[in-house]
Amino acid sequence: MALLEVNGIHTYYGNIHALKGVSFEVDTGEIIALIGSNGAGKTTTLRTISGLMTPREGSVNYDGEVISNTRADMLVSKGISMVPEGRGVFAKLTVEENLDMGAYIRRDGAIKEDLKGAFSLFPRLQERRKQVAGTLSGGEQQMLAIARALMSKPRLLLLDEPSMGLAPVLVDGVFETVQRIANEGVTILLVEQNAHMALQIADRGYVLQSGEVAISDTAANLQKNETVKKTYLGID
Amino acid sequence: MFKWKTDEFSWVDFTIDVLRVLIVLAVVVGAWNTLSSGRISLAQWVNLFAAGLSQGSIYALIALGYTLVYGILLMINFAHGEVFMAGAFTTVFFAEALNRTGFLNEQPLLAILLMIVFAGLVSMTVAILLERIAYRPLRGSPRLVPLITAIGASFFLQYTFRGLYGSGFKAYPGVKALQGAFSIGGINIPVAQVFVFCSALILMLCLYWLVERSRIGKAMRAVSENKEVARLMGIDIDWVIMFTFGVGGFLAGSAGVINGLFRPQGVNFYMGFIPGIKAFTAAVLGGIGNIPGAMLGGLFLGVIEAIGPNLVLAGLGIPGANQLKDVIAFTMLVLVLIFRPQGILGERLSEQKA
Ligand SMILES: Nc1ncnc2c1ncn2[C@@H]1O[C@H](COP(=O)(O)OP(=O)(O)OP(=O)(O)O)[C@@H](O)[C@H]1O
Numbered sequence: 001m002a003l004l005e006v007n008g009i010h011t012y013y014g015n016i017h018a019l020k021g022v023s024f025e026v027d028t029g030e031i032i033a034l035i036g037s038n039g040a041g042k043t044t045t046l047r048t049i050s051g052l053m054t055p056r057e058g059s060v061n062y063d064g065e066v067i068s069n070t071r072a073d074m075l076v077s078k079g080i081s082m083v084p085e086g087r088g089v090f091a092k093l094t095v096e097e098n099l100d101m102g103a104y105i106r107r108d109g110a111i112k113e114d115l116k117g118a119f120s121l122f123p124r125l126q127e128r129r130k131q132v133a134g135t136l137s138g139g140e141q142q143m144l145a146i147a148r149a150l151m152s153k154p155r156l157l158l159l160d161e162p163s164m165g166l167a168p169v170l171v172d173g174v175f176e177t178v179q180r181i182a183n184e185g186v187t188i189l190l191v192e193q194n195a196h197m198a199l200q201i202a203d204r205g206y207v208l209q210s211g212e213v214a215i216s217d218t219a220a221n222l223q224k225n226e227t228v229k230k231t232y233l234g235i236d
Numbered sequence: 237m238f239k240w241k242t243d244e245f246s247w248v249d250f251t252i253d254v255l256r257v258l259i260v261l262a263v264v265v266g267a268w269n270t271l272s273s274g275r276i277s278l279a280q281w282v283n284l285f286a287a288g289l290s291q292g293s294i295y296a297l298i299a300l301g302y303t304l305v306y307g308i309l310l311m312i313n314f315a316h317g318e319v320f321m322a323g324a325f326t327t328v329f330f331a332e333a334l335n336r337t338g339f340l341n342e343q344p345l346l347a348i349l350l351m352i353v354f355a356g357l358v359s360m361t362v363a364i365l366l367e368r369i370a371y372r373p374l375r376g377s378p379r380l381v382p383l384i385t386a387i388g389a390s391f392f393l394q395y396t397f398r399g400l401y402g403s404g405f406k407a408y409p410g411v412k413a414l415q416g417a418f419s420i421g422g423i424n425i426p427v428a429q430v431f432v433f434c435s436a437l438i439l440m441l442c443l444y445w446l447v448e449r450s451r452i453g454k455a456m457r458a459v460s461e462n463k464e465v466a467r468l469m470g471i472d473i474d475w476v477i478m479f480t481f482g483v484g485g486f487l488a489g490s491a492g493v494i495n496g497l498f499r500p501q502g503v504n505f506y507m508g509f510i511p512g513i514k515a516f517t518a519a520v521l522g523g524i525g526n527i528p529g530a531m532l533g534g535l536f537l538g539v540i541e542a543i544g545p546n547l548v549l550a551g552l553g554i555p556g557a558n559q560l561k562d563v564i565a566f567t568m569l570v571l572v573l574i575f576r577p578q579g580i581l582g583e584r585l586s587e588q589k590a
């Protein structure tokens with residue numbers, strides 16, 4: 001059974017019909033890439049899954065339970081964690097306080113331990129632990145946003161364009177990190193403009209176009225697909 | 237200090253600059269006259285300063301409520317003066333009971349602590365109900381809407397208390413331990429003032445710890461910065477907002493008791509209005525939304541109010557200067573809004589942040 005099932009969701013911003021019946025599924029342990037051009041509805045899809053938005057039609061099932069009407073903060077304790085578009089670090093909180101907020105729902109004693117784990121994954125953050133997050137570089141903020149999302153010990157991690165705005169050298173690092181997180185057993189739904197990199201680490205992928213799923217296939221096939229090559233990989 | 241616009245002459249800027257010069261002139265001339273006349277001795281200045289500090293620490297406690305709520309919702313809770321009144325007023329009856337049994341004078345410290353907690357809880361409840369009933373349903377509506385509701389809620393609370401207890405004043409019982417004065421080098425500082433200042437300081441330190449160190453304090457700061465991301469952390473933002481109102485309420489209620497023990501004129505249903513506006517002034521002075529700003533703003537306003545009339549107004553030959561405290565406070569509000577709307581420590585007020 002799939003960990004996440006998105007069944008024909010329609011999501012609106014007021015009158016704007018952003019998602020027009022999006023369906024897909026994510027199995028436990030997979031890395032799924034969601035690609036598409038600007039305004040295709042990728043962010044809206046993630047916002048609907050994470051509970052920030054409610055679909056007007058259709059449903060989201062997670063772990064055998066309908067979650068489309070569950071509040072975002074409740075979903076975190078169910079194991080869904082999201083790195084929002086544009087990182088969304090708390091600029092006035094220190095690096096360490098940001099990570100503490102990632103572990104907000106937890107009461108167990110292993111938080112200190114996991115903080116160390118986050119610092120070993122991103123040694124840069126350790127050097128800057130007492131610094132307010134607003135003064136970090138873009139790449140460091142992205143590391144912080146990912147580390148923070150992991151602090152809740154998610155089963156499903158939603159990543160919205162983690163490579164956005166990063167220098168090419170850093171982009172490789174981000175995808176390596178995502179791969180490492182997946183190897184730890186976290187299921188990943190990855191939204192990316194950088195389809196080339198996303199499809200390299202993904203198991204399967206979906207192409208969104210104007211609020212609908214246009215193509216769905218394994219990552220390997222998508223890399224060979226003519227339309228995908230032309231439109232999203234920039235290969236003629 | 238001056239911005240001469242070479243390309244363009246603006247009457248507004250010109251008027252503001254003229255105003256600046258006039259104010260500086262008035263302050264300098266007034267102060268010079270007073271100081272050179274030697275009408276007020278050094279000991280008297282120290283006394284005024286101490287009185288100002290203790291009054292100011294009460295403003296600071298109330299101001300924190302405005303600033304906490306503004307920080308998290310960008311909303312000015314104009315019913316906060318009534319939250320203060322509710323705690324102060326209700327606790328009069330509790331204080332009378334403690335006094336009748338003799339406990340108040342046998343164990344003054346413990347009794348006052350009980351009163352502070354009691355008043356804090358009453359005001360906290362009122363603040364939470366206010367948020368829950370009057371403000372939460374309006375969240376997301378234009379900013380004017382909760383403002384008008386706050387004014388309505390303010391009248392509602394005033395007239396509820398008036399209906400329950402009438403419009404007369406009720407005084408807090410005197411506490412023997414707070415009478416008398418410390419004498420240091422020929423200067424007498426009333427015990428009550430020292431008590432007020434110290435209790436306010438302790439409460440403010442607790443608040444500082446709460447906001448800076450505790451988990452819920454970090455969550456408050458996270459919610460104030462970005463509600464959506466805070467939700468993605470699993471933070472129940474409604475709960476955090478309610479908690480913030482509650483903390484502001486608690487501080488206001490405790491300020492009510494401290495105020496009642498310090499000033500003899502007693503409490504009535506209308507008592508929240510002036511301290512409410514003054515504390516708001518203090519919060520704006522320090523930069524609304526800024527916690528240390530509200531603390532400093534309160535102390536600053538208290539001191540200016542105590543010293544200003546005697547130093548400046550009396551020096552300018554204005555009669556009855558001591559009765560003009562309120563003029564000083566509200567002039568400060570207007571001046572801050574004109575010259576430095578972001579306050580002493582604050583960031584610029586912005587419409588779009590939220
Ligand atoms: N806050 C909003 N109000 C109104 N319309 C919105 C809002 N956010 C997004 N939309 C619209 O919804 C559609 C989908 O937007 P979405 O942000 O999901 O796209 P996206 O695939 O994430 O794009 P990008 O790659 O640029 O991030 C777009 O047409 C967009 O204009």
Ligand SMILES: [Mg+2]
Pocket residue numbers: 042043044085
């Ligand atoms: Mg997007």
